[in-house]
Structure formats: structure tokens, C-alpha cells
Amino acid sequence: MLDKKRILHEEETIRKALASRGQDFDFSPIKDLDREISQLKQTWEALREKRNRLAQDIGIRKRNGQPTEDLMDESRTVNELISKDEGLLASLENRLDEMLWVIPNIPREDVPKGASEADNVTIRTVGTPKSFSFEPKPHWELGAELGIMDVEHTSLVSGSRFSTLTGAGARLERALANYMLDLHTLPENNPGGVYIEHSVPFLVRKEALMGTGQLPKFQEELFSCPEDELYLIPTAEVPLTNLYRETILDSSELPIRMVAQTACFRREAGAAGRDSRGLIRQHQFQKVELVWITNPETSATDHERLTADAERVLSGLGLPYRVIALCTGDLGFSSAKTYDLEVWMPSQKTYREISSCSNFEEFQARRAQIRFRDPKTKKTRFVHTLNGSGLAIGRAVAAILENGQQLDGTVRIPEVLVPYMGGITEISSRKKGLK
Structure with missing residues (x-):
């Protein structure tokens, strides 16, 4: 399969190379999906950081004999959101892979140009x-x-x-x-x-x-x-x-x-x-x-x-x-x-x-x-x-x-x-x- 990063950064070059094979690919869905995955990963990472902070705060309260029910409830909600995002992230990445799997290889420069x-x-x-x-x-x-x-x-x-x-x-x-x-x-x-x-x-x-x-x-x-x-x-x-x-x-x-x-x-x-x-x-x-x-x-x-x-x-x-x-x-x-x-x-x-x-x-x-x-x-x-x-x-x-x-x-x-x-x-x- 082709390198996703190469497709995103050398789109026009890849498009021309595939056109020489008689293949016309629209990379917009790949770019859109990659952008969605990146945004979701940022959200997911922020939730993981919040979960870690909550765990630290819960530990501090326990050591100080303070109530933790509110933080525990919030932590459960965050865990649910993380689990939901993990499932969505896996689904989106599978969709991206499916798009990449069907893109053919790029011809070497020394391959003769031709249609058939x-x-x-x-x-x-x-x-x-x-x-x-x-x-x-x-x-x-x-x-x-x-x-x-x-x-x-x-x-x-x-x-x-x-x-x-x-x-x-x-x-x-x-x-x-x-x-x-x-x-x-x-x-x-x-x-x-x-x-x-x-x-x-x-x-x-x-x-x-x-x-x-x-x-x-x-x-x-x-x-x-x-x-x-x-x-x-x-x-x-x-x-x-x-x-x-x-x-x-x-x-x-x-x-x-x-x-x-x-x-x-x-x-x-x-x-x-x-x-x-x-x-x-x-x-x-x-x-x-x-x-x-x-x-x-x-x-x-x-x-x-x-x-x-x-x-x-x-x-x-x-x-x-x-x-x-x-x-x-x-x-x-x-x-x-x-x-x-x-x-x-x-x-x-x-x-x-x-x-x-x-x-x-x-x-x-x-x-x-x-x-x-x-x-x-x-x-x-x-x-x-x-x-x-x-x-x-x-x-x-x-x-x-x-x-x-x-x-x-x-x-x-x-x-x-x-x-x-x-x-x-x-x-x-x-x-x-x-x-």
C-alpha cells in the first residue's frame, strides 16, 4: 500500500503517477477522514489527560479523608467517553485502511508510459x-x-x-x-x-x-x-x-x-x-x-x-x-x-x-x-x-x-x-x- 503521509503531502505527484496507469483517484475522502481522525485523537488524548488528573485528585482526597463521590462520577463519565471514542477511532481507521488498500502502486520513473x-x-x-x-x-x-x-x-x-x-x-x-x-x-x-x-x-x-x-x-x-x-x-x-x-x-x-x-x-x-x-x-x-x-x-x-x-x-x-x-x-x-x-x-x-x-x-x-x-x-x-x-x-x-x-x-x-x-x-x- 502507499504511504498515507506521502499521499497527503505529495497529492499532485501521486495523482499524476496513478493517472499514467489510467487510474483517476480522488483523495478528498482520504484527506477528510484523516482530518477527522486527527481531531478525534486530540479529543481522546485530552480525555485521557483529564482521567489521569481525576485519578490524582481522587487519590489526594482519599489521603486527606475528603469525599470523592463527585470525582468518581466524573471519572466514570470520562471513561465512558474514552471507550466510545476508542471504538469510533478504530472504526474510522479501518475505513481509512480500506481506502488505502485499493490504491495501486506507483510506477517507477523508468517504466514506459502507455495506456495498454x-x-x-x-x-x-x-x-x-x-x-x-x-x-x-x-x-x-x-x-x-x-x-x-x-x-x-x-x-x-x-x-x-x-x-x-x-x-x-x-x-x-x-x-x-x-x-x-x-x-x-x-x-x-x-x-x-x-x-x-x-x-x-x-x-x-x-x-x-x-x-x-x-x-x-x-x-x-x-x-x-x-x-x-x-x-x-x-x-x-x-x-x-x-x-x-x-x-x-x-x-x-x-x-x-x-x-x-x-x-x-x-x-x-x-x-x-x-x-x-x-x-x-x-x-x-x-x-x-x-x-x-x-x-x-x-x-x-x-x-x-x-x-x-x-x-x-x-x-x-x-x-x-x-x-x-x-x-x-x-x-x-x-x-x-x-x-x-x-x-x-x-x-x-x-x-x-x-x-x-x-x-x-x-x-x-x-x-x-x-x-x-x-x-x-x-x-x-x-x-x-x-x-x-x-x-x-x-x-x-x-x-x-x-x-x-x-x-x-x-x-x-x-x-x-x-x-x-x-x-x-x-x-x-x-x-x-x-x-
Whole structure:
């Protein structure tokens, strides 16, 4: 969330920054409510001082053997007023928080200005899309023909936007997860510092989702278990970041680099008719997530490193991709700056998002109260948080199937995955077996 003091003192600057996102906010209700809270606090403090004076006067009278009934009556009245003001103050502060919770983050100065995804900027393109001597098939057709992906029967089990990978398909998914985790966690792959692997819960409390910005804004996107007051995670970013909720870190602990492979659950509200087939947009999918908790002074550089770590996965798999800087109008709610990694999908003859790497600056940290102690000032400051997919595994499976398909209907396995596939170099149909 944004700093209330910053909103009040830099209103025009904040308004212009949010306008670049296509957001028009009227801060008058916030200012009016803050003023009302300040006045109420003054009244409340005056009542508390009066209560203290009355307590002293009552004590003096008791010691002098004088009657205290009138002061006791007055003290009870003051206590009632204090209790009433405390309740009103809590209510007003909750209302103020509700206003602040729904204000998006401010874009960094170096974010491209624009109104929509049409204004996003391509930073670099890596690899050349393969030229096929035949019309490449979409991954869902390849998966069905190879007998490694079952959508039809899965729909009878769970409904639409679910799929089951079987045989070599399931093994490919597992191989990708293990490859990604090894790439991020082994010292020989990360001379600048490894990620610490975590195994985290798939169910979280409301407060965790508030902390990372999914709530209250994106309630309709989440699957919930209301009787238990828990939500299924949309990304491992939620539990990983909130492991440091309400924590004051020592500056020497930063940066903290975390990685986790989890299932992710999203309603995909509003996505009707889009990517209804295949593995691109599902209610449940596997993802390896990267999360940094870092120093504000280094977060911009750390963001570039995080993005490079996600890119190394695509480069290792030999998949053509490009890096896109999202413009102000296409930024996610909590993001101050985002790079999308888009992988080439031959059947669609276009690039599709496979990773989103964001710098949230102090936006999430302020919501989740994650701070560190500045060694120079000895005061606490909010950390900066970063996260990125490293990668979305289902989309990686789809990209490998489409980019690795061959004329005879087999699919070539990227060389780096062969050891994780038990030496298998190709996937063929069930009748032909695995090669």
C-alpha cells in the first residue's frame, strides 16, 4: 500500500503517477477522514489527560479523608467517553485502511508510459523461431495424439480448464520442475548467490493475501474455503513473502532469495473464451516461483538479476523468447515495474507470456509490515520485495511440445532435460513407445 503521509503531502505527484496507469483517484475522502481522525485523537488524548488528573485528585482526597463521590462520577463519565471514542477511532481507521488498500502502486520513473499492452516495449529478443517444413500443431493436439494429455476425461472429474498429464507428459512436467529448482538452488549454477528452496502451504489466511496485494482487489480470482477462512494460493509469492510478515530483519540478512514449486489456483474470472484449450490458462497449474526480499538501494539491480535468472531457464531449454517491459497502463496492481518473458508458440505464430518478473518496491512490505534496521540510522525501514515465475511449468510443457515437434509426430526433448527424463530424448505415441 502507499504511504498515507506521502499521499497527503505529495497529492499532485501521486495523482499524476496513478493517472499514467489510467487510474483517476480522488483523495478528498482520504484527506477528510484523516482530518477527522486527527481531531478525534486530540479529543481522546485530552480525555485521557483529564482521567489521569481525576485519578490524582481522587487519590489526594482519599489521603486527606475528603469525599470523592463527585470525582468518581466524573471519572466514570470520562471513561465512558474514552471507550466510545476508542471504538469510533478504530472504526474510522479501518475505513481509512480500506481506502488505502485499493490504491495501486506507483510506477517507477523508468517504466514506459502507455495506456495498454499495445504500448509495451520489447527490450530484447533471444533465439530464432524454428522454421517448420509442415504446419505446426497446437500443443493440445500433440498431447492428445501422443497420449500424454487428457482433457476430455479430466473435465468429467473437475470441469473445464483442468487437464491431466500422463506418462511422458507427467514425467516432462516433473523434469521441468526439477531442472528449474536445480538451476536456481545449486551453487555451481548461481555464483552470485543461491535461492533457498521452500516447501510452503497451498492454503493461506486472508491476511497473507492482503499483504501481497491479491486482496481485497482480486477477490473474484481466488478459490476459497470460507468455512475455514482460508484461500488456495494463486502463486507461491503469497506464502513465501508472508513468511517474513511483521518481521524486522537485520540489514546483513538481505537479500533473501527464495524459491518454491507449488500448485497454483486461479478462477480466471473474465477469461471466458480465451485459451479455453490446452495448458495456457488453467484453474490449477504448477509453477516455480522466485521471491526476493531486498534492500531498497539495490532493488532495481536485483530486479534485473531476478529477470536474468528466469531467462536462464528459457535459454537452457533452447526456447525462443523475448523480454517485454510493461507500460504504466499494463502494470499489475502491486507492481512498480514489470518485465514479462514471452515464449514463442509456433502454432499461434506469436509470443505468449510464461513469466512475469516484478519489483514491488515497498508496496507489499508496507502491507505486510516487513522491515529492516538501517545500519546507518539505526532506524527501521521497509524492505523491497520482488517476485517472478521461474517458470510457469504448464506453459513450459506447451512450449516444448510445440517447438520440439517433428515431422513424424514425435517431440524432441531439450538436451538439459534428458537426464531428468531418464535418458529419453523424444516423446512418441504410446504405440511407438518412448525413445
